[in-house]
Amino acid sequence: MATSGYQVIARRWRPQTFNDLVGQDHIVRTLTNAIESGRIAHAFLFVGPRGTGKTSTARVFAKALNAEGGPSASPPADSPISQAIMAGNCMDVIEIDGASNNSVDQIRDLREDCQYAPAQCTFKIYIIDEVHMLSAQAFNALLKTLEEPPPHVKFIFATTEAQKVLPTIVSRCQRFEFRPIADEVIVERLEQIVASEAIEAERPALVSIARLANGGMRDAQSILDQMISFCGTQITEQDVLDVYGLAAPSEIAALAQALARADYPEIIASVERFAHEGRDLFRVLVDLQALVREGLLDGIARGGESTKLGAPLSTESILRMLDALHAGESAVQRGLSEKVNFEVVLLRAVEASRARAVDALIREISGLAESIGDEPQKKNA
Numbered sequence: 001m002a003t004s005g006y007q008v009i010a011r012r013w014r015p016q017t018f019n020d021l022v023g024q025d026h027i028v029r030t031l032t033n034a035i036e037s038g039r040i041a042h043a044f045l046f047v048g049p050r051g052t053g054k055t056s057t058a059r060v061f062a063k064a065l066n067a068e069g070g071p072s073a074s075p076p077a078d079s080p081i082s083q084a085i086m087a088g089n090c091m092d093v094i095e096i097d098g099a100s101n102n103s104v105d106q107i108r109d110l111r112e113d114c115q116y117a118p119a120q121c122t123f124k125i126y127i128i129d130e131v132h133m134l135s136a137q138a139f140n141a142l143l144k145t146l147e148e149p150p151p152h153v154k155f156i157f158a159t160t161e162a163q164k165v166l167p168t169i170v171s172r173c174q175r176f177e178f179r180p181i182a183d184e185v186i187v188e189r190l191e192q193i194v195a196s197e198a199i200e201a202e203r204p205a206l207v208s209i210a211r212l213a214n215g216g217m218r219d220a221q222s223i224l225d226q227m228i229s230f231c232g233t234q235i236t237e238q239d240v241l242d243v244y245g246l247a248a249p250s251e252i253a254a255l256a257q258a259l260a261r262a263d264y265p266e267i268i269a270s271v272e273r274f275a276h277e278g279r280d281l282f283r284v285l286v287d288l289q290a291l292v293r294e295g296l297l298d299g300i301a302r303g304g305e306s307t308k309l310g311a312p313l314s315t316e317s318i319l320r321m322l323d324a325l326h327a328g329e330s331a332v333q334r335g336l337s338e339k340v341n342f343e344v345v346l347l348r349a350v351e352a353s354r355a356r357a358v359d360a361l362i363r364e365i366s367g368l369a370e371s372i373g374d375e376p377q378k379k380n381a
Helices: 025-037 054-065 080-087 104-113 136-147 183-196 203-213 217-231 237-244 249-261 264-276 281-301 315-327 329-334 338-354 358-380
Strands: 043-047 093-097 124-129 153-159 174-177
Touching (some): 025 054, 054 080, 054 093, 054 124, 054 153, 104 136, 183 203, 203 217, 203 237, 249 264, 249 281, 249 338, 264 281, 281 338, 315 329, 315 338, 329 338
Parallel strands (some): 093 124, 124 153
């Protein structure tokens, strides 16, 4: 019988200290230095993709600010205040969901509540997640308090869409950009988790999970949790590929080589095989673009030509191929027939890579014309 108190991996492995925050070293360093030097602003804006640690960092920062004896970058984890903050139970660290608390009346209540001193902690801290969901009237109601808050109040805003936050709010905050976490960093953390959980997982399986996560640690941990439920204590790369409809890196490489050689029968056969195996064709297209991009960078580094895709191609040809693949994303993702659209995109990419740019042809013709014109002059001389 399953226990009702089970916590998913993403919650059990949520960062508890600044040292646990991976992939955001620039933010950890800035916040740590601010605490140690006593230069702590009154409002912070955390911006970045989902699952990159914005809310976790806000909690860790709130715990550091409210450490017993004053702000500390390394507060004791066993203190009641620290435990209450990390559990979300501290009455002086208020977490607000901007999507469901976005009215002007609710922000006015918050503004009035700011005037009261904290009951337990040094600072009363408001963490507002998805702050871009606040209405314009709510933003305006917050402006004055945000500009001149009481000395015991700190604001931490988190958002995935910074462009929707009013510039008047942004200008009153210190802004921190959370980056997508590198696949290598995600794989390292997943290896720690599976070792601690007594799970045997192939490294290629963890690499595939990191590819799926698109830079989000929380997404990677959620995928790992699902794979443990599916596979038990042993996770293979093929399990991950089958569950999530991914193509193996070797299959992506073979498809890229077929495009580079303009091997139309092989391209059609690959699409048939992917469709028959239930692969996510849009994901195949995304992975293919990543591989073609590597070929483009290799060609630039080598002076204009690359063999990384299995056949010699100029950077101009690779760029045209990549452009065609990118242009077909929406057709594959939202078209009526994913398979047919995917085939068309691949064939167009081959044709684009074989085409020649008009300006390049003009330059070549001009060069030939000049060389032909120089011949009579050389003979006369």
